[in-house]
Amino acid sequence: MTESEALALFKCLADKSRLQILKSLAMEDMYVERLAERLNLTAPTISFHLKKLTDVGAVRSYKTQYYTMYALCSEVFRPSIMELIQEKSDEADLQAQRDEAYRQKVLSSFMQYGKLKSIPAQKKKERIILEELLKAFEPGRIYTEREVNIILADYHDDFCTLRRDMIGEHLMERDKNGYWRVDEQK
Amino acid sequence: MTESEALALFKCLADKSRLQILKSLAMEDMYVERLAERLNLTAPTISFHLKKLTDVGAVRSYKTQYYTMYALCSEVFRPSIMELIQEKSDEADLQAQRDEAYRQKVLSSFMQYGKLKSIPAQKKKERIILEELLKAFEPGRIYTEREVNIILADYHDDFCTLRRDMIGEHLMERDKNGYWRVDEQK
DNA sequence: ATTTTATTTTGATATTTATCAAATTAGATA
DNA sequence: TATCTAATTTGATAAATATCAAAATAAAAT
Secondary structure: OOHHHHHHHHHHHHHHHHHHHHHHHHHHOHHHHHHHHHHHHHHHHHHHHHHHHOOOOEEEEEEEEEEEEEEEEEHHOOHHHHHHHOOOOHHHHHHHHHHHHHHHHHHHHHHOOOEEOOOOOHHHHHHHHHHHHHHOOOOOOOOOOOHOOOOOOOOOOOOOHHHHHHHHHOOOOOOOOEEEEOOOOO | HHHHHHHHHHHHHOOOOHHHHHHHHHHEEHHHHHHHHOOOHHHHHHHHHHHHHOOOOOEEEEEEOEEEEEEOOOEEEEEEEEHHHHHOOOOHHHHHHHHHHHHHHHHHHHHHEEEEOOOOOOHHHHHHHHHHHOOOOOOOOOEOOOHHHHHHHHHOOHHHHHHHHHHHHOEEEOOOOEEEEEEOOO
């Protein structure tokens, strides 16, 4: 089971009516109207819940003459909660984690005591460093070139290269009034 | 753990952010801002989630100089989902179930083939029967005495007693225009 | 004492969703 | 085929809630 499947399962369990349905089905198979009567809900509402439960594989249904009987899929409920929580992440999450790990690795190999040991030659690595240094600037605020130099000089003597590459990587922009952060997201 | 505690726990698990928090805390204890950074959420949001998780006993916190560290309460996650689902119901639910069981017992011993075998002598039992017969009347509609008689006669020859006791139990009311159901709730 | 930093609370908002009534579909019996 | 009955879908509504920004607390360092 993947992480998002576990989430979907928990969402299903996070409802009183659905828990009651599961508890009822744990005792014996039942059809929609029987459940509606037991829980004091309408048939459409029970149907709605059973659909959700079916979608996550918690229940299954079979026909017996008049009725559509619903039954519990017990296997789904065997694992402990901990097992579900620790499901490994989906592909997207995994990639994000890998990215973050790489970022940390680059940061720790080029930064020390809050200073930049050297400016990475690889563009990809320098980009990561620059993104980190960018945090020293407030979003929206406009800085003079002198202010930018002072801030960057805190990290490395060659603040000119840093300043130029900030512009080159489009992390900052400039005009006659000064420099400012580029903030894309949101 | 009671049924409603299990429900509260599942509600907590039914959120992506909280699952990620738990997964993070499963690796190591963390403080609010660290989690906010990892999940790309604001500190207030993390705080909000941690409060919920604390309330259900999923995490606990302790102070270490600067920070409030949060830690997983692993015991909570050991049981299988099935164990939680089958928690016995709360006191209120249990009482409701007992009441319903008693009602069914009375109904089945005095009713047969949709007819009333006899009118219960015990007031408590008759009340249950009358409440059941009341369902034959539409809420809001006004019936003539003759109509009431016809409906009640379907259940027992002594429809006069039934009609009188409907009034006596305040299940129906009457005035010069006729009879009607008393519907309290909603 | 003052300032800084971490955390929580408050207020507002947008999204999700459980529920029902009414309408529709599907199956089985007559 | 026609007619029940069970089940689902649709549309509407009310309640819950995840999130953020801003304000308020708390706690530590200067």
